[in-house]
Amino acid sequence: MSKAIKNQKAILNKFGIEQLNPMQEEAQLAIHSSSEVVLLSPTGTGKTLAFLLPVIAELDTDCSEVQVLIIAPSRELVIQIEQVTRNMGTGFKINSAYGGQSFSKDKINLKHRPAILIGTPGRIADHFRRNTFSKEKIKTLVLDEFDKSLEIGFESEMNEIVSALNHLKKKILTSATQEVAIPRFVGLTNPIEVNYLSEGSSQLKIKIIISPLKDKLEILVATLKHIGNQPGIIFCNFKNTIQRVSNFLTENNIAHGCFYGGLEQQERERTLIKFRNGTHQLIIATDLAARGIDIPEIKFIIHYQLPMREHEFIHRNGRTARVNNEGTAFVLKWEGENLPD
Structure with a gap:
C-alpha cells in the first residue's frame, strides 16, 4: 500500500x-x-x-x-x-x-x-x-x-x-x-x-401548488410542463401510486423511470444509470430514493403525496439544492391535506 x-x-x-x-x-x-x-x-x-x-x-x-x-x-x-x-x-x-x-x-x-x-x-x-x-x-x-x-x-x-x-x-x-x-x-x-442543522444556508425554494381535486394527476402534468425539460424526482408513498402515476405520464408522452423497493436491484440500478446519463429526466420514487441518490444536477423534486413522517420531508427535499446549488421542492396538496411543520 x-x-x-x-x-x-x-x-x-x-x-x-x-x-x-x-x-x-x-x-x-x-x-x-x-x-x-x-x-x-x-x-x-x-x-x-x-x-x-x-x-x-x-x-x-x-x-x-x-x-x-x-x-x-x-x-x-x-x-x-x-x-x-x-x-x-x-x-x-x-x-x-x-x-x-x-x-x-x-x-x-x-x-x-x-x-x-x-x-x-x-x-x-x-x-x-x-x-x-x-x-x-x-x-x-x-x-x-x-x-x-x-x-x-x-x-x-x-x-x-x-x-x-x-x-x-x-x-x-x-x-x-x-x-x-x-x-x-x-x-x-x-x-x-x-x-449544522440550524445554519439555514440551503438554496432550496419550496412552492406549494393547490390541487382543486384529491386526484392530483392533472395538476402534476401541468406542473411538469411548467417546469420544462429538467431533471427531477416525483415522490409517492406507495408502489401502486407510482404505477398509477407512471401510466398517466406514459399516456401524456412524458418519459420517466420508476424507483421503489419492490423492484429488482438491477432494475433500480438501471433506472439510476438512465437518469444520470439523461435518457430520461424524471424518476417516480418512494422514500427509498430520498437517501443515497447524490446527483447535483437534480433541479427539483415534487411531493405528489406528502410523506407520512416529518423527517422524510427533509430527506426528500435534500435530493435537490445540493452543495450550494439551487433547487425547488414543489408540494402538490389539496385543501384537505396538512403540510409537515
Missing part, C-alpha cells in the same frame, strides 16, 4: 474542490481529536466527504485487514458512499456488501481484505456470523444516516454488529435530522456533536 494517497489537497482536486465548507472543516477537526463524533448537517452539504477525509488519513498503510466499517441503511446509499470513496483515488481497497448482491460475490471481493468496507446492517451482520473476515483490526465504525440505521427494524442487527467490534477506537454517526435518540447499545459516552 505504499502508493496510497492520503494527501487531502490531491483528493479534493479530483472533485474540483478548492476548500472545504465550515461544516466539513469542523467535522474533520472533531473526528481527528475525538473518539466519538455525532455529525448533524442538512442533506447535500457534503457529510460523506466530511467523514471520509479524516478516516482515510488515519488508515494504516501496512494493515491488510478491514480497518473501517461504514454502515448505511439502504443499498443505494451504500453504493453512493462506495462511489465517492473510489472517486477519491486513494489506492486503498474498498468494497461494499448489501442485500440483493450474491453472497458468493461478496466472498470473492472480501478474499483480499478491503481497508474500508461499506454495507447494510443485515448483510454485514450475516458476514459477522459467518466470520468472513477478521474484526480485530476494525478501529473505526461509521453509522451514516443513523436515524434510519438505528430504527427498530435494524436494531437487532446493529446491536449484533456493535457488540462484535471489541477493538474500536472511533465511532462516527451522521444524520440530516435530529429525530432519533441514539440507543444505549451504541456505547457513546461523551461524544462531540457537530451540529
Whole structure:
C-alpha cells in the first residue's frame, strides 16, 4: 500500500474542490481529536466527504485487514458512499456488501481484505456470523444516516454488529435530522456533536401548488410542463401510486423511470444509470430514493403525496439544492391535506 494517497489537497482536486465548507472543516477537526463524533448537517452539504477525509488519513498503510466499517441503511446509499470513496483515488481497497448482491460475490471481493468496507446492517451482520473476515483490526465504525440505521427494524442487527467490534477506537454517526435518540447499545459516552442543522444556508425554494381535486394527476402534468425539460424526482408513498402515476405520464408522452423497493436491484440500478446519463429526466420514487441518490444536477423534486413522517420531508427535499446549488421542492396538496411543520 505504499502508493496510497492520503494527501487531502490531491483528493479534493479530483472533485474540483478548492476548500472545504465550515461544516466539513469542523467535522474533520472533531473526528481527528475525538473518539466519538455525532455529525448533524442538512442533506447535500457534503457529510460523506466530511467523514471520509479524516478516516482515510488515519488508515494504516501496512494493515491488510478491514480497518473501517461504514454502515448505511439502504443499498443505494451504500453504493453512493462506495462511489465517492473510489472517486477519491486513494489506492486503498474498498468494497461494499448489501442485500440483493450474491453472497458468493461478496466472498470473492472480501478474499483480499478491503481497508474500508461499506454495507447494510443485515448483510454485514450475516458476514459477522459467518466470520468472513477478521474484526480485530476494525478501529473505526461509521453509522451514516443513523436515524434510519438505528430504527427498530435494524436494531437487532446493529446491536449484533456493535457488540462484535471489541477493538474500536472511533465511532462516527451522521444524520440530516435530529429525530432519533441514539440507543444505549451504541456505547457513546461523551461524544462531540457537530451540529449544522440550524445554519439555514440551503438554496432550496419550496412552492406549494393547490390541487382543486384529491386526484392530483392533472395538476402534476401541468406542473411538469411548467417546469420544462429538467431533471427531477416525483415522490409517492406507495408502489401502486407510482404505477398509477407512471401510466398517466406514459399516456401524456412524458418519459420517466420508476424507483421503489419492490423492484429488482438491477432494475433500480438501471433506472439510476438512465437518469444520470439523461435518457430520461424524471424518476417516480418512494422514500427509498430520498437517501443515497447524490446527483447535483437534480433541479427539483415534487411531493405528489406528502410523506407520512416529518423527517422524510427533509430527506426528500435534500435530493435537490445540493452543495450550494439551487433547487425547488414543489408540494402538490389539496385543501384537505396538512403540510409537515
